[in-house]
Ligand SMILES: Nc1ncnc2c1ncn2[C@@H]1O[C@H](COP(=O)(O)OP(=O)(O)OP(=O)(O)O)[C@@H](O)[C@H]1O
């Protein structure tokens with residue numbers, strides 16, 4: 001086991017052997033249990049690698065989300081998203097509106113679920129994505145970059161709208177969204193409603209074309225509520 005680096009077996013063979021002898025397991029059953037341990041370990045390793053590669057800003061799960069704090073979020077629909085059929089169907093998910101309501105939390109939680117299901121996932125802020133695309137357009141590596149993004153099953157683009165998007169960046173984002181259209185899912189978060197995207201993008205026509213492709217097969221969540229970051233703080237300040 002050591003020589004073959006079967007670490008799952010190595011860690012558990014003692015207890016499995018004990019269990020096998022106590023329960024009079026056949027050799028085949030015994031072997032099967034041992035290999036299950038190895039497989040479990042390998043799967044855990046794969047998921048860990050996928051989560052690392054996805055570059056989440058933090059690790060948060062759906063179970064950690066307090067739906068009672070944010071009643072405008074349709075809990076059942078979010079839990080249903082956890083089954084990842086949207087990734088299977090190559091549909092998008094869009095979380096819109098104010099700061100602190102859990103847009104990034106929910107995106108990360110769904111991304112982690114997708115990693116656990118062995119999908120290829122990446123998380124990036126819109127600002128970093130646009131900077132990267134612009135850089136690669138300049139150094140001639142744009143196509144490689146776009147191909148890299150198009151290979152993902154799920155691309156999470158966080159915080160579109162905090163920074164203005166130049167005409168050139170809008171064109172690059174359009175290329176990315178077009179490449180992924182009906183081929184792979186995007187989760188996108190923004191503080192702006194679609195009718196306000198004109199303020200983010202300097203090019204209204206490209207903005208409309210991006211929205212068109214994003215929302216064609218998308219589940220859109222408009223979240224209205226107070227910031228979780230301010231939870232308890234406003235009341236404490238008012239009580240003072
Ligand atoms: N309903 C909730 N239950 C538990 N934790 C929450 C909830 N909403 C937000 N949080 C937590 O509050 C913090 C802020 O949430 P998050 O980063 O998801 O907000 P956001 O909507 O992305 O805000 P912004 O637009 O400023 O990026 C995170 O630590 C998140 O885990």
Ligand SMILES: [Mg+2]
Nearest residue numbers: 103104158159
């Ligand atoms: Mg956020």
